[in-house]
Amino acid sequence: MSGEKNLKVALLGCGTVGAQVARILLEDANELASRSGAGLQLIGIAVRNLESKRDVELPKELFTTDALGLIEQADVVIELLGGLDPAGQYIAAALDKGASVITGNKALIALKGAELNEVAARTGAQLRYEAAVAGAIPILRPIADSLAGDRITKVMGIVNGTTNFILDAMDTTGAAFDDVLAQAQALGYAEADPTADVGGHDAAAKAAILASLAFHTNISSEQVSTEGITEVTAEDVAAAAEAGYVIKLLAIAEQSDAGISVRVYPSLIARSHPLATVHGAFNAVFVEAENAGDLMFYGAGAGGNATASAVMGDVVAVARQIAAGAPLPNGSVAQSPRMLDFDAITTRYWIGLSVKDQSGVLAAIATVFGEHGVSIQSMSQQGDAHSGAQLRILTHQGTESALASTVEALKALDAVHSVLSVMRVEGN
Numbered sequence: 280m281s282g283e284k285n286l287k288v289a290l291l292g293c294g295t296v297g298a299q300v301a302r303i304l305l306e307d308a309n310e311l312a313s314r315s316g317a318g319l320q321l322i323g324i325a326v327r328n329l330e331s332k333r334d335v336e337l338p339k340e341l342f343t344t345d346a347l348g349l350i351e352q353a354d355v356v357i358e359l360l361g362g363l364d365p366a367g368q369y370i371a372a373a374l375d376k377g378a379s380v381i382t383g384n385k386a387l388i389a390l391k392g393a394e395l396n397e398v399a400a401r402t403g404a405q406l407r408y409e410a411a412v413a414g415a416i417p418i419l420r421p422i423a424d425s426l427a428g429d430r431i432t433k434v435m436g437i438v439n440g441t442t443n444f445i446l447d448a449m450d451t452t453g454a455a456f457d458d459v460l461a462q463a464q465a466l467g468y469a470e471a472d473p474t475a476d477v478g479g480h481d482a483a484a485k486a487a488i489l490a491s492l493a494f495h496t497n498i499s500s501e502q503v504s505t506e507g508i509t510e511v512t513a514e515d516v517a518a519a520a521e522a523g524y525v526i527k528l529l530a531i532a533e534q535s536d537a538g539i540s541v542r543v544y545p546s547l548i549a550r551s552h553p554l555a556t557v558h559g560a561f562n563a564v565f566v567e568a569e570n571a572g573d574l575m576f577y578g579a580g581a582g583g584n585a586t587a588s589a590v591m592g593d594v595v596a597v598a599r600q601i602a603a604g605a606p607l608p609n610g611s612v613a614q615s616p617r618m619l620d621f622d623a624i625t626t627r628y629w630i631g632l633s634v635k636d637q638s639g640v641l642a643a644i645a646t647v648f649g650e651h652g653v654s655i656q657s658m659s660q661q662g663d664a665h666s667g668a669q670l671r672i673l674t675h676q677g678t679e680s681a682l683a684s685t686v687e688a689l690k691a692l693d694a695v696h697s698v699l700s701v702m703r704v705e706g707n
């Protein structure tokens with residue numbers, strides 16, 4: 280395209296995702312230019328070590344250790360370093376000088392997104408982060424743009440590939456947690472520090488971003504009630520399977536007249552539920568909107584190539600807007616969120632107990648439920664007086680506070696040796 284604008288693109292980071300982004304920018308330069316209405320010239324890649332081996336063969340002269348120097352020359356900055364610092368400083372510096380930024384950094388956006396958006400609004404730069412949530416799946420733009428004329432009431436999904444990979448392998452092969460985590464790391468799904476994945480924090484960051492866009496507000500990852508999967512045992516997975524359920528790490532954002540609730544926890548869902556069929560590192564997100572009804576988005580939630588696709592979609596969108604010189608559309612009006620207390624959410628519990636196998640035990644347990652106003656849906660028992668008895672109890676809907684205090688009271692019962700597990704049940 281002759282006479283077109285040429286945009287100088289700086290890439291920060293050349294790891295799993297960054298290397299694939301560099302490859303696409305170089306391999307598909309002509310096609311990207313005609314789709315963008317502007318040339319996209321990769322002017323440099325900021326790395327820590329110039330000599331490191333990369334996933335992709337790239338021209339050596341592109342590499343630099345001077346990230347700020349590179350940002351200084353760029354029109355568009357792609358941040359794929361991860362972590363809060365220095366990524367946050369680099370993004371702020373780029374936006375502050377009017378360069379647009381594309382990032383996959385959910386940890387940073389979920390904590391500092393509001394601040395960074397303010398800088399972008401002040402300088403007229405764009406900040407986009409489709410890759411930050413559910414990898415390749417287009418989910419942020421559908422929520423922010425396609426559903427801008429509707430009212431979203433709930434977003435529920437599997438948004439962490441690593442934990443889905445682990446739970447799926449535990450379910451299908453009975454594999455041990457640690458072995459599967461090592462595989463997920465080798466495949467490039469896990470964060471540099473995998474405790475962000477298994478502790479639920481990566482999913483919590485994504486839940487905060489989804490909730491902020493869906494409910495036109497600013498919700499930080501610190502406002503998300505978060506439980507990870509480290510306590511989920513092979514016995515839990517097997518017992519859930521026996522009862523017709525599968526365990527998934529779910530991110531849930533809900534808005535009602537009472538307020539907003541955003542939470543992440545391992546949850547049982549029926550095998551007949553569409554989320555139960557999400558295997559490996561795949562992600563899926565359900566969106567419920569007043570007029571659109573139920574929508575589902577499914578695809579690769581992690582991995583270098585897949586995530587690079589989402590990054591490149593944002594790069595083209597940014598370039599188109601710069602090339603057109605179009606004014607930025609107004610984003611969502613940020614209102615302060617009215618957060619619902621976690622104790623007030625309504626859920627169902629699945630409780631595993633190790634109990635004495637003798638008469639009167641079931642009656643004592645049922646009494647505790649009755650005293651807390653929690654109704655039992657079903658109960659099953661394994662084991663015997665010799666090996667020790669295990670009960671798995673599924674409740675009807677109750678408030679989190681009633682369910683949690685029921686568990687506390689069960690622990691105090693003479694008939695109960697220990698509480699083996701407590702998990703919530705989602706879906707119908």
Ligand SMILES: NC(=O)c1ccc[n+]([C@@H]2O[C@H](COP(=O)([O-])OP(=O)(O)OC[C@H]3O[C@@H](n4cnc5c(N)ncnc54)[C@H](O)[C@@H]3O)[C@@H](O)[C@H]2O)c1
Pocket residue numbers: 291292293294295296297325326327346358359360361362364365383384385386410411414467468469470471580581582583586
């Ligand atoms: N891998 C995925 O599947 C995936 C999916 C969606 C989003 N993301 C996000 O994309 C970002 C990058 O992820 P990744 O998987 O490519 O990570 P990675 O660890 O493979 O790559 C990051 C690279 O940045 C480099 N780096 C870190 N700090 C640096 C600094 N100060 N200066 C120069 N280089 C530095 C590291 O050495 C590494 O090579 C993260 O924010 C991650 O959360 C990753």
Ligand SMILES: N[C@@H](CCO)C(=O)O
Pocket residue numbers: 411412413414438439440441442468469470476481580581582
């Ligand atoms: N570590 C993340 C990468 C994608 O955001 C995951 O496993 O889903």
Ligand code: NA
Pocket residue numbers: 409410411412413414415416417418419589
């Ligand atoms: Na996405």
